[in-house]
Amino acid sequence: MHEMGLMEDAIQIVSEDAEKHGFRNIDSVTLIVGDLSNVLPDALQFAFEAIKRSGESPLLSAQTRLDLIRERGRAKCTVCEIEYEPTQYLAICPECGMPFGVLLSGETFKIESYEGS
């Protein structure tokens, strides 16, 4: 359960930026979460609700929304060169069984945007 710490980091980054813009409220936060980023979307939502309730982030209100955009994992086999959707960070080719496929996407965990007012 490292999502709590990561969610706090995300809120801190967004809050600092929102303060620079002079916003009084953060209406929504949009994160991109890769399938292979080792971050669980459900746990992020749970952490987000807990942070909202804690009252430690004054720019968040009960109405602030967390939107998650899923980035699917893609990998390329180094032997047969096919592209496939790996089920874990250690990408194993479904055709030839070769591990260590080159990851093309799915590792992202970033703040895409937020809405403030």
Add this chain to the structure above:
Amino acid sequence: MKVTLNRNVMENNDEAAAFNRDLFNKTQTLVINLMSSPGAGKTTILEKTIGALSGEFRMAVIEGDIATERDADRIRALGAPAVQIATEGECHLDPRMVAKVLPEIDLDTVDILFIENVGNLVCPSEFDLGQNHRVVVLSTPEGNDKIPKYPLMFHVTELALINKIDLIPYVAFDMDKAEKDLSGINPKSRLLPVSAKTGEGFETWLNWIKDAYQACVKQ
């Protein structure tokens, strides 16, 4: 109003890890991040290691646990400086927690710093602390399955100490299979059987540390 950020959530951690690494390089301190599940024997390995190398190197330890000072007390009993990080719930150490306690250690007078991570085979593997080397400990009673079950941990480490080999007559642990599983997940990693209780295999482990120290100082 919508504001596009496109910022990595881990950026604070990446910056802190770079800060730590820079400090370790400047002070020529070899830093080893030791990880395992709870009870695999990290602290006992450190006790034995510090006991064996105390004539040659000046060592210090950062201990990470959810609660208590118990591990740090065990290290201090050997005369080595130890700082305890009580994470109060977090299941891993992150580089900022480490950066925060570094002022408590005089790195100019330390040759080797061990960071004993929170006992957990999952989250600690995801956080770069700025260390030179990541080492995982797996004990024989935990069984062979831990290697394929927690692939990221064995993928990011470069040495797997298989501890408690004195228990092999009593537990089902197949060293050949462990070697095969490890090379399938990380061909660059090395498997090293040890017993912190009997000292078996320790010479190889201590030599690995000495080589790592030489490489770190020559950088």
